[in-house]
Amino acid sequence: MGFQTLPGAGREKGEGDRPWWLVALVAIGLGIAAVIAVNDLYAQVFTTVSRGIGVTVFVTVVGFVLATLLGLLVALAGMSDSQIVRQIARFYVEVIRGIPILVLLFYIAFVGAPGFVSLYNFLIGPLVEGGWLSALQVRDVSLMWRAIFALMIGYSAFIAEIFRAGFQSIDRGQVEAAMSLGLNRYQRFRLIVFPQAIRVIFPPLSNDFVAMVKDSSLVSVLGVADISQAGKIYASGSFRFFETYSIVAYIYLILTIGLSMLLRRVEKRMRQKGAAR
Numbered sequence: 001m002g003f004q005t006l007p008g009a010g011r012e013k014g015e016g017d018r019p020w021w022l023v024a025l026v027a028i029g030l031g032i033a034a035v036i037a038v039n040d041l042y043a044q045v046f047t048t049v050s051r052g053i054g055v056t057v058f059v060t061v062v063g064f065v066l067a068t069l070l071g072l073l074v075a076l077a078g079m080s081d082s083q084i085v086r087q088i089a090r091f092y093v094e095v096i097r098g099i100p101i102l103v104l105l106f107y108i109a110f111v112g113a114p115g116f117v118s119l120y121n122f123l124i125g126p127l128v129e130g131g132w133l134s135a136l137q138v139r140d141v142s143l144m145w146r147a148i149f150a151l152m153i154g155y156s157a158f159i160a161e162i163f164r165a166g167f168q169s170i171d172r173g174q175v176e177a178a179m180s181l182g183l184n185r186y187q188r189f190r191l192i193v194f195p196q197a198i199r200v201i202f203p204p205l206s207n208d209f210v211a212m213v214k215d216s217s218l219v220s221v222l223g224v225a226d227i228s229q230a231g232k233i234y235a236s237g238s239f240r241f242f243e244t245y246s247i248v249a250y251i252y253l254i255l256t257i258g259l260s261m262l263l264r265r266v267e268k269r270m271r272q273k274g275a276a277r
Contacts, residue, residue, distance in 0.1 A: 032250050045234060045247045052230035060216045063151035064209050070152060071159030078164055096157035102218055108150040109222055113141045147219035155212060166201035167193055199270050206263035210256050227251055
């Protein structure tokens with residue numbers, strides 16, 4: 001008696017399911033869009049809150065790019081030949097991962113920024129006295145950039161672990177084979193390790209990008225005029241909390257779900273190209 005092949009065997013569970021969840025979300029989204037179009041109150045709330053989209057996108061993109069660069073440096077330091085450098089990188093990762101983003105935001109904004117200004121003024125003191133430069137004031141460091149640096153530092157520790165896991169997933173034999181061919185360390189990383197590791201790194205990295213879109217709402221506590229801050233100001237003045245925060249959630253869902261679907265398509269294409277090789 002032979003074995004029967006079960007339907008869907010050989011593929012992951014749920015892979016062939018129709019995206020009914022997406023159909024439901026699109027239907028709800030279109031319904032809310034229709035309400036915004038015909039209801040003056042919701043239209044006014046949407047117009048007001050949507051002014052913060054540009055700030056949210058700017059903070060997220062700049063913060064994530066800087067966090068990725070810093071995370072890559074920390075990951076490379078964590079794989080250094082020097083034990084001291086490795087221990088410093090591990091210390092940085094463990095400390096930063098243990099601090100909530102909101103606490104880090106307050107610390108960078110109200111402790112780090114004044115400390116930076118004091119250090120800067122101390123270093124350029126002779127130039128200030130000579131009239132070449134003017135002293136920097138704490139208010140000269142914008143709250144938006146304080147928030148961006150806080151997000152950069154907070155996410156860099158998690159991104160460093162993503163890079164480390166991706167680089168260490170490459171078989172050691174390939175690296176040794178590249179060494180036997182005379183490739184230096186930079187060439188091995190650029191030609192052998194990174195092209196293969198990026199397929200492992202990209203999915204969790206894209207998840208962190210979507211997470212930063214949501215965590216960027218925390219910058220509103222500093223008064224940065226993002227989506228959340230625009231909604232908070234409108235709601236406190238009109239007392240229309242239900243309508244305002246429904247629109248705020250609606251805009252964040254459009255951004256995060258749209259971005260997740262786009263990154264999923266990119267990830268799928270990367271897998272297909274990797275399988276074709």
